Amino acid sequence: MISDSIIGLIFLLILILLIILRFPIAISLILSGVIGTLTLSEWQPVLSQFKTIAFYRFSSYELSIIPLFILMGQFAQKAEISLILFNTFSSWFGHKRGGLAIATIASCAGFGAINGSSIATASTMSQIALPEMKKRKYSNTISSGSLAAGGTLGILIPPSVVLVIYSIIAEQNITYMFAAAFIPGFLAVLGYIITISIYVKINPQSAITEERKDLVERIVAIKKLLPLGFIFIVVIGGIYSGIFTPTEAASIGTFLTFCLAIKYKKLDIKKFKDCFFQTAKISGMIFLILLGTDFFNSFLGRSMLPQELGTFISALGLSPITILLIIIIIYLILGLFLESLSMVLLTIPIFFPIIMNQDFGLTHSETAIWFGVIILIIVELGLITPPFGLNLFIINSIAKDIKISEIFKGVIPFILSDIVRIIILIIFPSLSLILVRLIN
Secondary structure, three states, rough: OOOOHHHHHHHHHHHHHHHHHOOOHHHHHOOOOHHHHHHHHHHHHHHHHHHHHHHHHOOHHHHHHHHHHHHHHHHHHHHHHHHHHHHHHHHHHHOOOOOOHHHHHHHHHHHHHHHHHHHHHHHHHHHHHHHHHHOOOHHHHHHHHHHHHHOOHHOOOOOHHHHHHHHHHOOOHHHHHOOOHHHHHHHHHHHHHHHHHHHHEEEHOOOOOOEEEEEEEEHHHHHHHHHHHHHHHHHHHHHHHOOOOOOHHHHHHHHHHHHHHHHOOOOOOOHHHHHHHHHHHHHHHHHHHHHHHHHHHHHHHOHHHHHHHHHHHOOOOHHHHHHHHHHHHHHHHHOOOOOOHHHHHHHHHHHHHHHHHOOOOOHHHHHHHHHHHHHHHHHHHHHHOOOOOHHHHHHHOOOOOHHHHHHHHHHHHHHHHHHHHHHHHHHHHHHHOOHHHHOO
């Protein structure tokens, strides 16, 4: 007779196969969870779940932060904040070799801090930065590589929807998760800028230099960023200082971004309605995926697969770091086929208990927060890993004249930068915990 844990493993593999075959992830999760539960029990528990799981998930106050940050990002897009960011950073860095690529990374970081979505950051910045870099004869490799890598900053720099979802699944404090991601996010920006500087030094023909803008023009450009800086300080500073809860900060940030769009005269009635329509569409998709995750997690709990897997790994006698490295390798493989949200929702229920049983010299909550940041970076890396990195195809769809092979080639130096950053954060976990400890 097949054991419950083997049934759990079979349905996990079926779920992965369905997602690889491009079935909607929410439907894949619900089907796998419901049919798996029926295999282990009768109809009554399944019917009961449709009432209890849905009520438990959707009555969560913390869940309201997701549509608020998505709406904030929609207002930011309509206000053309990305264009202001790019023009400002271009005026300061454009005269350096590779300066426009550096400006792209800085702009992606700024837009990601308001938007929180990798896909939106990559697609929006590509439409602005690519034509400018092409006009100035930047090579396709450095222009597409910097945009693909810069797009990943959307899910790393707080506020981040993926961070919120990890916090909900792993039952961690959202404020602490935002604080933990801040320094790794800064290291990502710094690492990408260093990567560009090294690349253009080795390949000087890949980017030209321009005339330096005069000081007055650069100061005027910086002044245009002040409203954005104010919103960031209010939202993130309010969360870190404890003045606002993350949900309250999301509400205030959304209102301030709406006011900014009005101030720039970029928001008419049609665009205003579109912001809410897109927010409802994206939020509905995420909420349905979360519901599917709950169904599948309930099935995994019944199958005892996570517990059996944890027991098996413990019996191997591997060190905690070795176990972490094995999990990272699995994520890198999954990143070839799955997008970020799918990976987090699919794997955290399995890997999180395993990591929490290891001793990394940190407290229980610190281990959970540190692991969340590591996973976020790995998931972000999956977005730019050939051959199926989502950001690569977003840029290819916008810049149809750039070969996909050139985009693959351009992103490799940034992947190496990410690997170095992961190693640093594994060796020095306190880098992602400094702000958390300060808040405590």
